[in-house]
Amino acid sequence: MSPALSGRAGTNRAPVGVARQIAADNDVAAMGLWLAEYHDSPHTFRSYRKEAERLLLWSVQVRGKPVSSLTREDVIAYETFLADPPAAWCDAGLGRRGEHRRLFAGPLGERSRRQALGILAGLFNYLVRAGYLAGSPFVLQRRRARRGSRRTMERYLDRALWDDVLQALDDWPRASERECQRYERARWVLRFLYESALRVSEAAASCENDFQRVRGRWWLRTVGKGGVEGQIPLSDELMEDFARYRRFYALAPLPAESGRMPAILGIAGRSSSLTPTTIYQIVKDTFRRIADALESQDSGKASRVRRASTHWLRHTAATHQAEAGTPVHHIQQNLRHSSIGTTSIYLHAEEDARHASTTQPRPVRSVPC
Numbered sequence: 001m002s003p004a005l006s007g008r009a010g011t012n013r014a015p016v017g018v019a020r021q022i023a024a025d026n027d028v029a030a031m032g033l034w035l036a037e038y039h040d041s042p043h044t045f046r047s048y049r050k051e052a053e054r055l056l057l058w059s060v061q062v063r064g065k066p067v068s069s070l071t072r073e074d075v076i077a078y079e080t081f082l083a084d085p086p087a088a089w090c091d092a093g094l095g096r097r098g099e100h101r102r103l104f105a106g107p108l109g110e111r112s113r114r115q116a117l118g119i120l121a122g123l124f125n126y127l128v129r130a131g132y133l134a135g136s137p138f139v140l141q142r143r144r145a146r147r148g149s150r151r152t153m154e155r156y157l158d159r160a161l162w163d164d165v166l167q168a169l170d171d172w173p174r175a176s177e178r179e180c181q182r183y184e185r186a187r188w189v190l191r192f193l194y195e196s197a198l199r200v201s202e203a204a205a206s207c208e209n210d211f212q213r214v215r216g217r218w219w220l221r222t223v224g225k226g227g228v229e230g231q232i233p234l235s236d237e238l239m240e241d242f243a244r245y246r247r248f249y250a251l252a253p254l255p256a257e258s259g260r261m262p263a264i265l266g267i268a269g270r271s272s273s274l275t276p277t278t279i280y281q282i283v284k285d286t287f288r289r290i291a292d293a294l295e296s297q298d299s300g301k302a303s304r305v306r307r308a309s310t311h312w313l314r315h316t317a318a319t320h321q322a323e324a325g326t327p328v329h330h331i332q333q334n335l336r337h338s339s340i341g342t343t344s345i346y347l348h349a350e351e352d353a354r355h356a357s358t359t360q361p362r363p364v365r366s367v368p369c
Contacts, residue, residue, distance in 0.1 A: 005060050010068025012133050020131040027067040031056065034126045040201045042277045051119045054103050068127075072137040075117075082108045082116060156315040157308060159323065161301055165190075168290040180248075186286040188245040189264060189279065193310060195238040196220055197317035197334055200283075200310040204276045208259030211242075230336040283310045 007013070007027030014020070024030040031052050038045040058081060059067045063074055070078075090104045108116065117138065124136035157165060169190065172183045193203055202222045210221045211234070218234040242263075243253035249265060262273035274282075291306035314335070321331050 005064075005066050007066035007068040010066045010133075012068050012070065012135065012137075014128075014131050014134045018131045018134075022130045022132060024132065027056065030127055030130070030132050031067070031123065033130075034123050037126075040205070040276065041199070042275075043280070048119055048123075050103070051116050052123060054116070055120055057103070068133060070137055072140050075137045079113055079117060082113045155308075155312050156319045157304070157312065159320060161304065162194075162316060162320070164294065164301065165287075165290055165305060168293045169286070171293065172289075184245060184248045185265075186282065188241060189282055190286060190313065191238060191241050192263065193283070193313040194317050195235060195241075196232050197314045197321075198222060198232070199224060199314060200279050201276045203264060203310075204262075204274055204279055206263035207273075208255035208261045208263070209257060210263070211255040212257075224336050228336050230333070232334060280310050283308075283313070 003009075007030070008025055010027070022030065022033055024033050035045060035049055035052060038048055055078065056067055058078060059065060059070060059074070062081070063070070063077070065074075084107050085104045090106050121136065121138035124133065124138050127133040128136050169183075169187060172179070172186070174180045174183050189203075192198075193200070196203070198206070198220075202224055206220065206222065212219050212221060218236070218239050220232040220234055222230050222232060224230060239254075242255070246253055246255075251261065255261070255263075261271055264274055264279060266272040266274055287305050287308045291302040294302040294305060318331055318335055321334065322328070
């Protein structure tokens, strides 16, 4: 990239004398540092990297300026570009990876454009706080009403389907040692992610000493997004499942208070921890196998299970807690949401009750002959 487009002399660079929090002195390095903040969340990392790369290439190739020189007018033009990218950017003949890969499958819908601009606004806010940029052209963006946005979460498994999933898992073959290992690992991973409602990165980082017993009750200490600490209540049933999993690998049933053994052991029970990506793949493979087993019984159920992922387990846990009558502020604490409004998307039972009371059959009025 030419020096003029590197961002070293970008017109929106913070003036000399502003306290710098990062050493990066060009746009690629600065954006790379922002992405590095999400290294422990592989799916978020990939999504954010895609948006950063799209903007960087558009800025350099289409606008002919570095990212650190973009103005509000450029942001408006970029939103128009996202709604109708040229054919060359959507060429199906290009690979999915590599330097000359396809960056768009086609025009982005309103929701996807809003998501892309929201991610980029976060990037620019980060660079402003880091002292790299003087300001963000995204702060002037007007707040649009979200037409047709859903207020409830749909990426979850209802109680009956969750029971079907667990039953199908218990039907897995266990004739060989390898089959037993696969079964015990899948059994524990699904239950752990569901009962704790952890994000996959949090589950991957969980160790023995994060399990704490206070006044006879088990809690799990975790550090989530933004370094927010939380204490997750754990049921006796889950701890029994944990003890079963540990016994299978000849470990003591209860986690050691100062132990560093990961909650989810490495392949074949090794003490090394798994990456979030590996755990995600384990869950996806488990759901795929279960979906295959359910296909002959109910193709609709199978299709839904096949779409499920690690984050679906978090949504499923929150939904089931709400349906069981758990106070919404307790669910908020369990999920570590900053806003109770975020948690309210799981109150499906309340919506169902409102629908039932509104649409209940009207009494039939007799009409005299």
